[in-house]
Amino acid sequence: MATINDVAKRAGVSKGTVSSVFSKKRPISTEVTERVLAAAKELSYFPNQLARSLAIKKTMIVGLKIPISREHAMSGFEVQLINGVIRECSKRGYRVLLDTLPEHDDPIHFAVDPVDGVIMLNPRTNDPRIDRYKLMQTPLVLIGRPDPMDASVCYVDNDNVRIGSQVGQYLIDNGHTSVLFLNASSDMTVAADRKSGLYEAFERSGLSTEQLKVLHYSRKQHGNPTKYGYVSLKHSYGNHEFTAVIADTDRVALGALQATRELGIVIPEQLSIVALSDDPILAQETSPKLTSVELSAELLGSEAAKILLKKIKNIGIVQQKVIDAKLILRESCKTYV
Amino acid sequence: MATINDVAKRAGVSKGTVSSVFSKKRPISTEVTERVLAAAKELSYFPNQLARSLAIKKTMIVGLKIPISREHAMSGFEVQLINGVIRECSKRGYRVLLDTLPEHDDPIHFAVDPVDGVIMLNPRTNDPRIDRYKLMQTPLVLIGRPDPMDASVCYVDNDNVRIGSQVGQYLIDNGHTSVLFLNASSDMTVAADRKSGLYEAFERSGLSTEQLKVLHYSRKQHGNPTKYGYVSLKHSYGNHEFTAVIADTDRVALGALQATRELGIVIPEQLSIVALSDDPILAQETSPKLTSVELSAELLGSEAAKILLKKIKNIGIVQQKVIDAKLILRESCKTYV
């Protein structure tokens, strides 16, 4: 690969000049410009972004840290979220470095990536990476709230307590007093938040939270979300009393739906189902169509990107944003008439 | 941000030594190692990948060039494909730089990206980028065949002629003699390939290709694939004779399905539908379930990544691979009994 030096020599100019004709940062006479361009073409010269980035300390790349399971495809939620990030970034001329690599616990391996900022999914409790990004002074925005709360970090999130409460209230309003909650895995902050929202709704209505059966997903135990829905329903139905099930995601709901079919349970007459994470396309194609909460994953992604891009331009900004989730009524819940 | 120099000074060693304790490329005494690590910690030092990459000429990043429409979400095909690329890359410790930016025609803006190689989707006819990557000596693998054919470039692809022919034959075997083909946009090589395969099948069976009505998608004209399916069917039904329609993708089929519902056409009794690009989940959730061709997008992605990674390790390798597509029979085609 020819370098800027080769071109400079060939064109009989300094490399600063070559740099300028490509970057257009200072005016170069047309005569020289042409000579340089000709030399560049002859030598098949292409500017090296890496070297450029090192010099100007800017890459026009946004890092997206999103752990992806080795076995399964991305969920609709992840896909939409990535979509939102990409769309927003590409609108502003940024590219996206997808980092799905498992995280190194060893901080020695933590390096500053060739990115201008990073979006990080699902921070864990006391996530050490948050501090490291602070020390690096790398602009960071989380998707999902930091735990413990930290007013100095940027994030976008749904209000998961509210989601739990809302769905609970909806079921209560329609006559349900006992529900099976197929919750997310217990180490996720969303799981705790949604559960507490659900409890809240029950208590508010003077119902006993004893009527709430909450299960947690475990990849080790269940294999995948659809199986989780399937076996959980099969095991629980008959053993526990419940007239409604809340599924953590549409995939979980799919498994549950399958189980009800095999058990001969009629939806929604005998059992109501609502899913919390919604791939709008999927939810409309099941039968019956799935009543579910639209988390607006794409919006989460694009808002995260917006905030990050703002922050990159103006270090110091800190901003949080909660994205509205809405319950979309379709056909899988019995409504009280 | 502290640099390697700061750490070296603080620890009272040379920067080569600091470099070595982080890279472990040459042995450093434990005493010095500890001093360096302590200094690094005190100064919040994190190695700069960018500088490292420039020095060693390696980034451990794979570029994925995948133009994404501003308006719509990614298609199932794209999602699966990206999935395949990511999965394979992350398995080998590579990250993926998603580049969805619109391509600059101006070759002056073509720079060598901070990647070790690139995967490029849907090359155009006489795509100038292919030559540029050659000149840059950037390892390249295409998804979709180069046009014109070029034995020196790596690619993975379905055999789209075969797909067209296979689907055609299947329809013919089941008694169809006239079909509506809702093909991809006319500037895509896949469109031509599939069409010629379909013609082939008709000719082989001694049928008149006059009974083939082929339409092409145009974003300008149709807006989006689903609308394309919807309006095309509405316009064509009644005006043209056909007992089967081949939809370019499942999204197109979705639109067509919707149109048939409104027109009161019973699927598959009155009309057979087969889709060429298959999101397995989507296809199974429509009613009736969609008979469709599984393109194995994920496999396309992972195979492309495999070849690229091999090529990165050993420049000079050239390899092509055609990925099998299979027709999955579900419920949307009438079968001849």
Add this chain to the structure above:
DNA sequence: CTGAAAGCGCTTACAG
């Protein structure tokens, strides 16, 4: 086991 120095390929004040 460690250091001094050249090099990776750019950019950017500073000077003219």
Add this chain to the structure above:
DNA sequence: CTGAAAGCGCTTACAG
């Protein structure tokens, strides 16, 4: 409008 030189933050022969 252009050049010479220092700098971006690393790595790596070479020498000891």
